[in-house]
Amino acid sequence: xxxxxxxxxxxxxxxxxxxxxxxxxxxxxxxxxxxxxxxxxxxxxxxxxxxxxxxxxxxxxxxxxxxxxxxxxxxxxxxxxxxxxxxxxxxxxxxxxxxxxxxxxxxxxxxxxxxxxxxxxxxxxxxxxxxxxxxxxxxxxxxxxxxxxxxxxxxxxxxxxxxxxxxxxxxxxxxxxxxxxxxxxxxxxxxxxxxxxxxxxxxxxxxxxxxxxxxxxxxxxxxxxxxxxxxxxxxxxxxxxxxxxxxxxxxxxxxxxxxxxxxxxxxxxxxxxxxxxxxxxxxxxxxxxxxxxxxxxxxxxxxxxxxxxxxxxxxxxxxxxxxxxxxx
Amino acid sequence: xxxxxxxxxxxxxxxxxxxxxxxxxxxxxxxxxxxxxxxxxxxxxxxxxxxxxxxxxxxxxxxxxxxxxxxxxxxxxxxxxxxxxxxxxxxxxxxxxxxxxxxxxxxxxxxxxxxxxxxxxxxxxxxxxxxxxxxxxxxxxxxxxxxxxxxxxxxxxxxxxxxxxxxxxxxxxxxxxxxxxxxxxxxxxxxxxxxxxxxxxxxxxxxxxxxxxxxxxxxxxxxxxxxxxxxxxxxxxxxxxxxxxxxxxxxxxxxxxxxxxxxxxxxxxxxxxxxxxxxxxxxxxxxxxxxxxxxxxxxxxxxxxxxxxxxxxxxxxxxxxxxxxxxxxxxxxxxxxx
Numbered sequence: 001x002x003x004x005x006x007x008x009x010x011x012x013x014x015x016x017x018x019x020x021x022x023x024x025x026x027x028x029x030x031x032x033x034x035x036x037x038x039x040x041x042x043x044x045x046x047x048x049x050x051x052x053x054x055x056x057x058x059x060x061x062x063x064x065x066x067x068x069x070x071x072x073x074x075x076x077x078x079x080x081x082x083x084x085x086x087x088x089x090x091x092x093x094x095x096x097x098x099x100x101x102x103x104x105x106x107x108x109x110x111x112x113x114x115x116x117x118x119x120x121x122x123x124x125x126x127x128x129x130x131x132x133x134x135x136x137x138x139x140x141x142x143x144x145x146x147x148x149x150x151x152x153x154x155x156x157x158x159x160x161x162x163x164x165x166x167x168x169x170x171x172x173x174x175x176x177x178x179x180x181x182x183x184x185x186x187x188x189x190x191x192x193x194x195x196x197x198x199x200x201x202x203x204x205x206x207x208x209x210x211x212x213x214x215x216x217x218x219x220x221x222x223x224x225x226x227x228x229x230x231x232x233x234x235x236x237x238x239x240x241x242x243x244x245x246x247x248x249x250x251x252x253x254x255x256x257x258x259x260x261x262x263x264x265x266x267x268x269x270x271x272x273x274x275x276x277x278x279x280x281x282x283x284x285x286x287x288x289x290x291x292x293x294x295x296x297x298x299x300x301x302x303x304x305x306x307x308x309x310x311x312x313x314x315x316x317x318x319x320x321x322x323x324x325x326x327x328x
Numbered sequence: 329x330x331x332x333x334x335x336x337x338x339x340x341x342x343x344x345x346x347x348x349x350x351x352x353x354x355x356x357x358x359x360x361x362x363x364x365x366x367x368x369x370x371x372x373x374x375x376x377x378x379x380x381x382x383x384x385x386x387x388x389x390x391x392x393x394x395x396x397x398x399x400x401x402x403x404x405x406x407x408x409x410x411x412x413x414x415x416x417x418x419x420x421x422x423x424x425x426x427x428x429x430x431x432x433x434x435x436x437x438x439x440x441x442x443x444x445x446x447x448x449x450x451x452x453x454x455x456x457x458x459x460x461x462x463x464x465x466x467x468x469x470x471x472x473x474x475x476x477x478x479x480x481x482x483x484x485x486x487x488x489x490x491x492x493x494x495x496x497x498x499x500x501x502x503x504x505x506x507x508x509x510x511x512x513x514x515x516x517x518x519x520x521x522x523x524x525x526x527x528x529x530x531x532x533x534x535x536x537x538x539x540x541x542x543x544x545x546x547x548x549x550x551x552x553x554x555x556x557x558x559x560x561x562x563x564x565x566x567x568x569x570x571x572x573x574x575x576x577x578x579x580x581x582x583x584x585x586x587x588x589x590x591x592x593x594x595x596x597x598x599x600x601x602x603x604x605x606x607x608x609x610x611x612x613x614x615x616x617x618x619x620x621x622x623x624x625x626x627x628x629x630x631x632x633x634x635x636x637x638x639x640x641x642x643x644x645x646x647x648x649x650x651x652x653x654x655x656x657x658x659x660x661x662x663x664x665x666x
Contacts, residue, residue, distance in 0.1 A: 054530035192385040197601040197615035226603035263535035265560030266606040269583045272564040280532045283500040
């Protein structure tokens with residue numbers, strides 16, 4: 001397509017464990033909640049990796065580790081060739097210029113007491129990007145136009161905007177430092193269908209215009225398919241499958257991916273009547289208890305005895321298509 | 329003792345029998361900023377054993393419809409100003425508060441969106457299930473507990489005896505929603521109103537809950553009124569669908585008719601705006617431009633006109649009437665000819 005792209009983000013063996021402690025005076029760790037348990041993936045420059053999974057799978061925690069909101073328990077993350085484990089406090093500022101985030105809830109991610117102009121210029125002031133106020137204001141106007149808002153909106157407060165407009169403000173804020181990489185954490189999930197479509201289009205347009213790289217975290221499989229180049233499916237802290245978007249939706253291999261796709265109803269009643277559905281039994285197991293072998297075996301329609309010895313490692317089954325399952 | 333409710337005969341048809349018949353319902357909220365016409369001349373019917381959906385985006389008034397049926401609209405500032413809500417042979421709007429209390433939770437059950445917010449966190453599951461049973465069916469606590477156990481089993485909860493003594497926080501989201509459905513079923517209702525019953529749940533759990541609702545619908549002949557913004561689940565599970573926009577139903581018909589042949593520009597635009605797993609991925613989604621209208625300040629004529637690609641002059645003058653395109657597939661749009 002467009003030659004060999006360089007790898008912008010490389011995650012190797014990422015672990016994020018939260019200790020479960022007992023005792024008040026003498027705290028001791030009795031167990032760990034393995035929110036992210038040894039995952040590896042990479043994202044090329046200019047690419048979008050969709051990270052899908054249900055609640056509790058660890059996708060948001062993965063995003064937070066990349067953003068350094070959490071310090072991982074183990075593993076390495078290389079951003080643009082630099083190992084984030086070796087970042088000092090003074091390097092974080094430089095890092096944050098390149099790696100930004102857009103949050104899910106447009107209502108709580110904007111400070112209600114700040115005008116839009118202040119919200120967007122804040123990061124630029126912190127990073128001392130502009131010397132004069134007029135240069136700063138011009139940049140704010142430019143960003144508002146880029147996200148499809150009128151410059152007259154800069155002097156209003158967040159409560160005066162709708163959900164979709166507030167999300168656009170959040171996007172403008174994320175773009176203000178000219179980042180290269182943006183973590184979109186359920187960025188369109190709180191929006192109505194008709195507004196979602198506008199924002200998804202905006203993401204695509206901005207990516208082409210500014211050569212952005214996205215980690216698009218979502219539980220909505222249809223939106224992820226639309227916006228991503230490759231998709232990774234997570235379950236209980238593990239990546240169970242990664243493939244190109246056309247491949248994974250046309251040819252899902254892991255039983256969990258198949259169940260997930262089967263569970264999504266499409267707005268075509270005639271097709272829906274004919275589809276075979278895989279209905280999983282029970283709920284995802286509690287992460288506070290140790291799980292031996294494959295995390296999915298308690299709900300998997302194809303599980304057998306050997307699955308309790310499975311290490312859940314990804315293996316390449318066809319070019320670019322990796323699956324963590326003994327049965328495939 | 330449960331009283332038998334007579335099913336009402338539909339006057340226009342003469343033959344059809346409906347569990348619920350809503351006619352010209354109007355629910356307005358009187359606020360300082362103006363009158364919010366949350367529900368404006370809404371009519372629809374539900375037959376026994378049928379699943380009917382009301383679909384629309386947030387702010388379109390679909391939850392207000394559900395709350396109006398059960399007279400749960402906060403007053404002030406809300407008020408049902410017009411219309412009839414016929415449940416069996418009775419118009420719920422003419423009943424006293426006491427008579428409505430007898431119906432609410434007994435003959436009409438309700439399942440809300442957030443199970444954690446709807447269940448009392450300090451009472452056990454067994455206690456919450458038994459509450460309605462004792463109140464409406466006048467049985468002893470032991471009999472109520474036995475029935476509660478049966479209900480939990482019916483909604484697919486394993487080891488129901490142990491669950492009765494548990495608290496909501498000890499259950500997962502899917503289990504809590506099953507408990508909500510069990511509570512709604514507890515007094516053998518004719519109708520269950522489910523307001524976004526699966527929105528707060530994971531996709532795989534959503535599928536479980538919806539399959540359960542569908543099974544109950546056919547096994548127990550309970551009708552469901554499902555309120556949702558998810559067109560996929562409507563296509564999969566509902567028999568009839570009503571599409572709402574800015575407080576009004578703008579299209580209604582069987583699910584097959586509305587999805588395979590959408591008539592109203594809003595319905596068509598909504599179908600185009602959704603990313604679809606069953607169709608090839610598009611380069612760009614066909615987004616609907618603009619924003620949903622402010623219900624305090626609706627434009628003259630058709631509320632969708634400012635966002636409609638096919639708007640004509642008459643659309644700004646007068647609100648379009650319903651046009652029946654056959655097989656009870658109706659839409660309110662000036663572009664349609666009978």
